Amino acid sequence: MSTQTLSPATRSSTEWTRVCALGDLEVERGRAALVDGDQVALFLLPDGSLHALDNHDPYSGANVISRGIVGTRGSRATVASPMYKQVFDLRSGTCVDPRGKEHRRLHVWPIEDRGGEVYLLRGGAR
Amino acid sequence: MSARIVVIGAGMVAHRFVDSLVTRAEEKLEVTVLGDESCHPYDRVGLTRFFDGATAEDLTLPATIFEDPRITLHSGDAATAIDREARTVTTAAGTVHPYDHLVLATGSYAARPPVQGAELDGCFVYRTLGDVEGLRAHVARRSAELSRPARGVVIGGGLLGLEAAGALQGMDAEATVVQSGDRLMSAQLDLPAGGVLQRLIEQRGIAVRTRSRTSAVLAGEDGEVRAVAFADGSEVEADVVVLTVGVRPRDELARAAGLDCHERGGVTIDAGCVTSDPAVLAIGEVASFDGQCVGLVAPGYAMAEVACDRILGGEATFGGYDLSAKLKLSGVEVASFGDAFATTPGALDVVYTDPVGGVHKKLVLSDDAKTLLGGMLVGDASAYGALRPLVGSALGADPAAYLLPADAAAPTAELPDEAVVCSCSSVTAGTIRDAVRVDGCTDPAEVTACTKAGATCGSCLVMVKSLVGTELTRMGRTVSTALCEHFELSRRQLFDAVRVSELTTFSAVIERFGRGRGCDICKPVLASILAVLTPSHVLDGENATLQDTNDHVMANMQKDGTYSVVPRMPGGEVTPEGLIVVGEVARDFGLYTKITGGQRVDMFGARLEELPLIWQRLVDAGFESGHAYGKSLRTVKSCVGSAWCRYGVLDSTGMAVRLELRYRGLRAPHKFKLGVSGCARECAEARGKDAGIIATAQGWNLYVGGNGGATPRHAELLAEGLDDDTLIRTLDRYFMYYIRTADKLQRTAPWLEALDGGIDGLREVVMEDSLGICADLDAAMDRHVEHYEDEWAATLADPAKLARFSSFVNAPTTPDPSLAYVPERGQVRPARPDERRSGEVLIAGTTLEVRR
Numbered sequence: 005m006s007t008q009t010l011s012p013a014t015r016s017s018t019e020w021t022r023v024c025a026l027g028d029l030e031v032e033r034g035r036a037a038l039v040d041g042d043q044v045a046l047f048l049l050p051d052g053s054l055h056a057l058d059n060h061d062p063y064s065g066a067n068v069i070s071r072g073i074v075g076t077r078g079s080r081a082t083v084a085s086p087m088y089k090q091v092f093d094l095r096s097g098t099c100v101d102p103r104g105k106e107h108r109r110l111h112v113w114p115i116e117d118r119g120g121e122v123y124l125l126r127g128g129a130r
Numbered sequence: 131m132s133a134r135i136v137v138i139g140a141g142m143v144a145h146r147f148v149d150s151l152v153t154r155a156e157e158k159l160e161v162t163v164l165g166d167e168s169c170h171p172y173d174r175v176g177l178t179r180f181f182d183g184a185t186a187e188d189l190t191l192p193a194t195i196f197e198d199p200r201i202t203l204h205s206g207d208a209a210t211a212i213d214r215e216a217r218t219v220t221t222a223a224g225t226v227h228p229y230d231h232l233v234l235a236t237g238s239y240a241a242r243p244p245v246q247g248a249e250l251d252g253c254f255v256y257r258t259l260g261d262v263e264g265l266r267a268h269v270a271r272r273s274a275e276l277s278r279p280a281r282g283v284v285i286g287g288g289l290l291g292l293e294a295a296g297a298l299q300g301m302d303a304e305a306t307v308v309q310s311g312d313r314l315m316s317a318q319l320d321l322p323a324g325g326v327l328q329r330l331i332e333q334r335g336i337a338v339r340t341r342s343r344t345s346a347v348l349a350g351e352d353g354e355v356r357a358v359a360f361a362d363g364s365e366v367e368a369d370v371v372v373l374t375v376g377v378r379p380r381d382e383l384a385r386a387a388g389l390d391c392h393e394r395g396g397v398t399i400d401a402g403c404v405t406s407d408p409a410v411l412a413i414g415e416v417a418s419f420d421g422q423c424v425g426l427v428a429p430g431y432a433m434a435e436v437a438c439d440r441i442l443g444g445e446a447t448f449g450g451y452d453l454s455a456k457l458k459l460s461g462v463e464v465a466s467f468g469d470a471f472a473t474t475p476g477a478l479d480v481v482y483t484d485p486v487g488g489v490h491k492k493l494v495l496s497d498d499a500k501t502l503l504g505g506m507l508v509g510d511a512s513a514y515g516a517l518r519p520l521v522g523s524a525l526g527a528d529p530a531a532y533l534l535p536a537d538a539a540a541p542t543a544e545l546p547d548e549a550v551v552c553s554c555s556s557v558t559a560g561t562i563r564d565a566v567r568v569d570g571c572t573d574p575a576e577v578t579a580c581t582k583a584g585a586t587c588g589s590c591l592v593m594v595k596s597l598v599g600t601e602l603t604r605m606g607r608t609v610s611t612a613l614c615e616h617f618e619l620s621r622r623q624l625f626d627a628v629r630v631s632e633l634t635t636f637s638a639v640i641e642r643f644g645r646g647r648g649c650d651i652c653k654p655v656l657a658s659i660l661a662v663l664t665p666s667h668v669l670d671g672e673n674a675t676l677q678d679t680n681d682h683v684m685a686n687m688q689k690d691g692t693y694s695v696v697p698r699m700p701g702g703e704v705t706p707e708g709l710i711v712v713g714e715v716a717r718d719f720g721l722y723t724k725i726t727g728g729q730r731v732d733m734f735g736a737r738l739e740e741l742p743l744i745w746q747r748l749v750d751a752g753f754e755s756g757h758a759y760g761k762s763l764r765t766v767k768s769c770v771g772s773a774w775c776r777y778g779v780l781d782s783t784g785m786a787v788r789l790e791l792r793y794r795g796l797r798a799p800h801k802f803k804l805g806v807s808g809c810a811r812e813c814a815e816a817r818g819k820d821a822g823i824i825a826t827a828q829g830w831n832l833y834v835g836g837n838g839g840a841t842p843r844h845a846e847l848l849a850e851g852l853d854d855d856t857l858i859r860t861l862d863r864y865f866m867y868y869i870r871t872a873d874k875l876q877r878t879a880p881w882l883e884a885l886d887g888g889i890d891g892l893r894e895v896v897m898e899d900s901l902g903i904c905a906d907l908d909a910a911m912d913r914h915v916e917h918y919e920d921e922w923a924a925t926l927a928d929p930a931k932l933a934r935f936s937s938f939v940n941a942p943t944t945p946d947p948s949l950a951y952v953p954e955r956g957q958v959r960p961a962r963p964d965e966r967r968s969g970e971v972l973i974a975g976t977t978l979e980v981r982r
């Protein structure tokens with residue numbers, strides 16, 4: 005075991021960064037990525053669209069959003085946090101079912117597929 | 131020149147004939163309709179509505195056609211003779227009506243069985259307005275005289291008899307239906323369908339006696355009906371008897387006039403509805419076509435159209451009988467159509483039976499399975515309207531789609547207002563009810579949002595749902611049993627849907643039975659259903675996307691996003707070597723360890739990327755998944771039993787091991803636990819489990835439906851003194867029956883409470899096979915046992931599955947940098963927010979120091 009103090013992640017300026025290959029992602033099952041100290045949850049949907057949101061769940065404080073169940077609520081594509089089951093809109097990051105808690109939202113990053121490589125805009129939407 | 135048409139009989143078919151004639155005929159007509167009933171033609175099919183308060187006037191068929199100057203209706207005057215030479219009809223009143231065309235539409239008599247007493251005052255046939263008026267007056271008089279509900283017996287268990295039994299109930303009389311044959315509605319249903327119908331009828335409070343030949347209706351000294359006697363010597367008490375044993379065509383006028391009649395009754399007609407005299411036609415129930423008279427209105431209407439066309443010079447022909455029929459007894463849906471008995475050569479059946487839900491459906495298809503020939507629907511006839519018109523044409527969709535269930539029942543629970551339902555947020559039943567009543571919440575999710583009940587641990591959600599349902603019903607609203615916004619079906623219906631359709635993937639199921647792409651509610655439910663019906667690995671193909679994170683990584687997520695790991699220790703047994711391996715793994719990965727209530731060891735703080743490394747070592751040492759994460763068997767807790775204990779009666783640990791190995795990995799609507807105690811001291815606390823087994827000198831006693839947790843409940847005794855094999859078979863059936871029929875996230879305790887007949891009902895199903903499903907349940911459990919494999923061992927052997935266990939897609943072995951721990955009592959626990967903020971000594975994510 006090692007001992008350390010936690011320091012806030014440093015953030016560099018806006019810039020597209022390659023995160024992984026498209027083939028590393030699985031339809032309707034999220035993956036976490038570490039981008040300059042930010043934990044990002046990546047999602048690939050059946051229509052081929054990509055989404056990048058905070059992996060940090062504001063309701064539990066744990067980094068687990070990438071491990072939630074992907075689905076739909078009405079016409080919106082969503083992910084449900086595996087911790088306390090709040091449901092978030094994958095496009096906007098807004099919470100569509102706060103399950104009795106206040107509304108909180110997830111940050112969303114611009115993300116795109118460039119010929120099979122997945123790129124994320126660092127510092128983008130924050 | 132105008133044609134003179136005389137119609138004898140002013141019933142439903144005569145009405146249709148005249149209606150059609152006046153709308154179609156352009157030439158001059160003189161139509162005379164003779165009816166012996168003293169009223170306008172009325173809706174005989176709707177006669178039973180009389181008991182729901184419909185008046186004679188309400189039942190009258192549109193009378194405007196008789197305002198047409200070409201039509202004359204003489205009611206209350208019976209035709210008494212036909213003179214075919216002179217072409218005249220004479221009536222009881224002595225009037226003589228000349229005709230060019232004569233139409234016989236005299237219908238049928240309701241038959242009285244040739245038994246002694248059938249002519250008594252308290253015996254009624256069920257055919258005319260006069261009959262039902264008499265019946266109602268008699269029942270009212272007898273119940274008043276007797277100061278208790280009258281007892282009614284209906285002789286004849288066909289469509290009409292069942293309708294009459296419903297009418298008796300509508301007058302608050304008791305009803306028993308007596309059928310001489312082996313099943314109800316024998317003209318429409320086969321034996322299995324008739325059996326399901328009988329249960330539905332009985333559930334509606336109508337007693338049924340099949341294979342009972344009536345020998346007499348007995349009168350008391352006062353001359354009133356007192357009982358019905360049967361050929362076997364038995365009797366059923368009765369104050370009123372309704373006779374619905376069939377009909378006899380009213381062909382006496384025709385016979386007297388020398389028209390050809392069939393030996394079994396009915397005026398013989400050809401396809402043009404013409405009798406042996408070209409000037410005389412016959413339509414409706416009195417007509418015998420192809421040697422058959424049929425007591426249904428639709429063929430009569432078809433004949434009416436043909437006769438009308440013929441008289442107007444057309445060439446229309448009657449195409450034969452459509453025997454389709456639907457029972458009109460509220461709450462009991464039965465329909466039969468087309469070639470329901472599959473008499474067509476090479477015909478195939480598709481049968482869907484759910485005796486639990488009281489549904490039996492059969493479709494009859496052509497030998498290539500493409501063309502619909504007919505069918506029977508019992509319990510749910512909602513597809514009748516769609517299917518009947520399809521007879522003779524291609525079915526388009528997969529037949530199974532038409533056979534799926536469409537009903538469900540919601541259990542209710544009556545809690546006092548001050549009872550705390552959600553202990554996390556201290557929400558009482560009263561608050562939940564108010565949320566519905568006062569704040570206008572309309573579903574459990576809204577109530578959770580509004581009151582926070584169930585927002586935290588969720589263990590009360592089933593209770594919240596039931597309360598909301600009861601409250602909504604009380605307010606007169608309908609309660610949806612839909613699983614979620616993606617499926618209208620309840621879990622139980624979905625289970626049946628998947629079982630019948632034999633679909634094996636989520637995508638196929640949602641495309642067929644749902645909409646959208648699913649959610650965190652329906653996906654895990656389907657994962658569980660599919661796991662039972664088509665056993666395959668939790669991470670195989672699309673299965674992986676359905677799993678809650680716990681099932682997805684086969685570990686239990688803890689508050690900081692790490693997992694706990696529980697290897698199976700069947701019956702709580704572990705060897706010293708095993709215990710040492712567990713200890714070493716925990717030490718090497720820095721895991722917090724704790725003994726669980728289920729007699730095994732839980733190791734906390736394992737990171738996603740560590741799980742395969744941890745499991746490799748456990749599997750190598752002979753451990754397998756403990757399924758602590760699944761909605762599946764958890765543990766079988768046991769005392770040490772007769773092997774060591776001075777008081778032990780039977781080998782409880784041995785049995786616990788056997789049961790745990792049998793049911794391990796079995797997916798269910800919720801987790802379930804067992805307990806086995808070796809004697810009546812009950813050290814295993816088995817009665818707090820979903821199934822508790824307690825040894826006695828006579829064998830095993832089996833208790834079911836127990837629960838610890840938020841709503842403790844002692845298990846109830848299902849059976850006593852069982853030997854090992856019977857115990858296991860009974861458990862097999864109990865669990866499978868639960869898996870098939872429970873609501874989502876419903877544990878066995880509330881399931882048993884809501885089950886029809888409670889523990890006795892369960893006993894009938896699993897021990898007496900009252901629903902005839904035990905063979906199915908057994909086969910399902912055998913399949914589970916046969917297909918079981920250790921999920922963890924299978925995962926370790928598959929690199930594709932292992933790829934899921936990386937912390938970050940672009941940094942697969944980097945630990946989550948946010949994890950932080952503090953030491954406590956010699957182990958670690960996640961740091962609290964205040965400890966994180968203070969930045970005191972923290973241990974970042976436990977690191978692996980030793981790898982083998």
Ligand SMILES: Cc1cc2nc3c(=O)[nH]c(=O)nc-3n(C[C@H](O)[C@H](O)[C@H](O)COP(=O)(O)OP(=O)(O)OC[C@H]3O[C@@H](n4cnc5c(N)ncnc54)[C@H](O)[C@@H]3O)c2cc1C
Pocket residue numbers: 138139140141142143144164165166167174175176177178207208209210235236237238256257258290293380383413414415416424425426427428430455456458
């Ligand atoms: C309670 C009940 C429920 C039913 N439910 C259904 C159902 O759900 N579906 C279905 O298809 N069928 C049903 N039936 C059957 C259906 O009502 C008959 O098939 C239909 O009424 C037949 O029509 P009809 O005109 O041939 O005979 P009727 O309707 O019986 O008409 C014949 C008329 O002729 C009169 N008549 C007879 N002889 C003479 C004479 N010599 N002079 C003058 N008048 C005479 C009779 O009094 C009678 O009014 C039901 C019947 C009953 C009693």
